[in-house]
Amino acid sequence: MGSSRRIAVLGSGYVGLTVAAGLAFMRHEVVCSDIAESKIDQLSSGIVSIVEDGLTELVLEMVAKGRLKFTSSNLEAVSDAEFVFLCLPTPQGRDGSPDLSATIAVAREIGPHLARNSIVINKSTVPVGTAHKVRDIMNRPDVDVVSNPEFLSEGSAVLDFLQPDRIVIGSDSRENGLRVAELYGDPTDHKCIVTDTLSAELIKYACNAYLATRLTFINTIAELCEAVGADIRTVAAGMGTDHRIGTAFLNSGPGWGGSCFPKDTEALIHMAETVGCDIALVKTVIRANAGHTERIVEKVAAAVGGNVAGKVVAVWGLAFKAGTNDLRNSPAVKIVTSLQERGATVRAYDPAIEKDSLDGVELVHFKEDACVGADVLLVATEWPDFSLVDLATIGELMSHRSIVDARNVIEVEDALNAGFDYVGVGVGRSNTIRLLNLEAGEGGAQ
Numbered sequence: 393m394g395s396s397r398r399i400a401v402l403g404s405g406y407v408g409l410t411v412a413a414g415l416a417f418m419r420h421e422v423v424c425s426d427i428a429e430s431k432i433d434q435l436s437s438g439i440v441s442i443v444e445d446g447l448t449e450l451v452l453e454m455v456a457k458g459r460l461k462f463t464s465s466n467l468e469a470v471s472d473a474e475f476v477f478l479c480l481p482t483p484q485g486r487d488g489s490p491d492l493s494a495t496i497a498v499a500r501e502i503g504p505h506l507a508r509n510s511i512v513i514n515k516s517t518v519p520v521g522t523a524h525k526v527r528d529i530m531n532r533p534d535v536d537v538v539s540n541p542e543f544l545s546e547g548s549a550v551l552d553f554l555q556p557d558r559i560v561i562g563s564d565s566r567e568n569g570l571r572v573a574e575l576y577g578d579p580t581d582h583k584c585i586v587t588d589t590l591s592a593e594l595i596k597y598a599c600n601a602y603l604a605t606r607l608t609f610i611n612t613i614a615e616l617c618e619a620v621g622a623d624i625r626t627v628a629a630g631m632g633t634d635h636r637i638g639t640a641f642l643n644s645g646p647g648w649g650g651s652c653f654p655k656d657t658e659a660l661i662h663m664a665e666t667v668g669c670d671i672a673l674v675k676t677v678i679r680a681n682a683g684h685t686e687r688i689v690e691k692v693a694a695a696v697g698g699n700v701a702g703k704v705v706a707v708w709g710l711a712f713k714a715g716t717n718d719l720r721n722s723p724a725v726k727i728v729t730s731l732q733e734r735g736a737t738v739r740a741y742d743p744a745i746e747k748d749s750l751d752g753v754e755l756v757h758f759k760e761d762a763c764v765g766a767d768v769l770l771v772a773t774e775w776p777d778f779s780l781v782d783l784a785t786i787g788e789l790m791s792h793r794s795i796v797d798a799r800n801v802i803e804v805e806d807a808l809n810a811g812f813d814y815v816g817v818g819v820g821r822s823n824t825i826r827l828l829n830l831e832a833g834e835g836g837a838q
C-alpha cells in the first residue's frame with residue numbers, strides 16, 4: 393500500500409461514493425462532495441440511499457475511522473487535496489453526445505482554487521479529448537488532468553473497485569501517471585495500465601460498446617436457437633470454453649439496458665461521426681437490441697393467445713438487472729410500457745423498488761401478490777430468489793399457468809412439472825431444455 397494522500401472526490405453517485413469509500417479503505421484521507429445538499433445531509437447522517445452491495449457498510453466504516461468526510465462545497469473538498477477525482481454525471485444530450493456541462497462547470501469552479509501541483513483525475517465516462525478540454529478550461533499550468541475511467545458495474549461496484557481486472561490510467565506525463573497509479577497501491581503489485589490520455593478515454597467506450605455487441609450477438613443466436621430447436625445455454629457454454637471467447641456476458645435476455653450501455657453506444661457513434669467515421673456495426677447493435685426487448689412483448693402476447701388487451705400480466709423485476717434499484721433504460725420498464733400501451737394490466741414486484749415508480753403499474757410487496765389472478769407471469773430481472781419459488785403455489789394463484797422467462801432463471805422442468813407453459817429466451821420451441829453438464833462430463837439431450 394502506498395502512503396496516505398489527501399483526496400477530493402467530486403460527485404456522490406454510485407461511482408463517486410464507491411470511489412470515495414474505496415480510496416478511504418486504501419487508507420487515504422477522502423473528502424467527498426456533491427452540490428445536492430440533501431444527499432450530503434443524508435450521507436453525513438449515515439444514510440446511503442444507493443442500493444449497492446457492501447457500499448453502506450464500507451461508507452459507515454470509513455466515516456467511523458475518520459478517513460471519509462462529506463461536504464456540499466466543491467471548493468472546501470479541493471482546498472488542500474493532492475488529487476481530485478471528477479465523478480460527475482454525463483447524461484446523454486439531445487444529439488446523442490454526452491452532456492458535459494457538469495464537468496465544464498466544475499472545472500471552471502475549482503480551477504483557480506486547486507492546490508499547487510495537484511492532479512485532477514477524470515473517472516466519469518467522457519468523450520475522447522475531454523481531459524485536454526478540462527485542462528484548457530482550468531488554465532492551471534501546474535495542474536495535470538489524467539483520465540482514469542471507471543469499470544464499476546452497478547450491483548458489484550465495491551468489489552469491482554477493490555478487486556479490479558485492471559486499472560487504466562491515461563496520462564500524457566509518465567510521472568503523473570505513476571503518481572495516480574500509486575494511489576491504488578504499489579504499481580508493480582497491481583494491474584495498472586498507463587496509456588496516453590486519449591487512448592484511456594477511448595478504452596472505456598470501446599469496452600462498453602464491445603460488451604453490448606457481445607450481448608446482442610448472443611441474443612441474436614438465442615433467436616436462432618428458438619427457430620432451430622437448439623438451446624442457447626448449451627450453445628453459450630460451448631462457445632465459452634474457447635479461451636479466446638470466455639464465459640462471461642453470454643447470458644441471453646431481454647436486451648441490454650441501464651445507465652451506461654445505451655448512453656455510451658450512442659456517444660461512441662456521435663463521437664465517431666464528428667471525426668468522419670461511420671460505426672455502422674454499433675448502429676446495427678442498438679437497433680437489434682431494441683428488437684430483442686420487443687420480442688419479449690411478443691412472447692407475452694403469444695402466451696395469452698395473441699392479444700394482451702384486458703389481460704393481467706404479473707411482472708417480477710423492474711430494475712435493469714439484479715443487484716440494483718436503477719430503472720434507467722431498464723428493458724423491464726420498456727416491456728411493461730409496451731404491454732400497457734397494448735391494453736394489459738400490469739402488476740409488478742421488485743425486491744429493490746419500494747415506491748410506485750411507473751405510471752399505471754401496481755407495485756406489490758410480495759412476488760406472490762403480483763400473481764393473484766394473473767394470466768401470465770413475466771420474469772424480467774434475474775433476482776436470484778426468483779429461481780427458488782415453489783411454482784405449484786404460484787400456479788394456484790394465477791388464472792392461467794403461463795411463464796415468459798426473459799432471463800432464463802426458472803428451471804424449465806420445474807415449470808413444466810407444475811403445469812406451466814414455459815417460454816424462455818432461446819431455450820427451444822418444444823419447451824424442453826438440453827443441458828450440457830460440463831463438470832460431470834455428460835452431454836446430449838435430456
Ligand code: UGA
Nearest residue numbers: 542543544545546641642643645648649650651652712713
Ligand atoms: C456497465 C459495465 O459492465 C461496467 O464495466 C461499466 O463501468 C459501467 O457499465 C459504466 O459504464 O459505468 P452496468 O451498466 O452496471 O455496467 O451493467 P452490466 O452489468 O454491464 O449490464 C448491462 C446490461 O447487460 C444489463 O441490462 C444486463 O442485464 C445485461 N446483461 C449483462 C445481459 O443481458 N446478459 C449478461 O450476460 C450480462
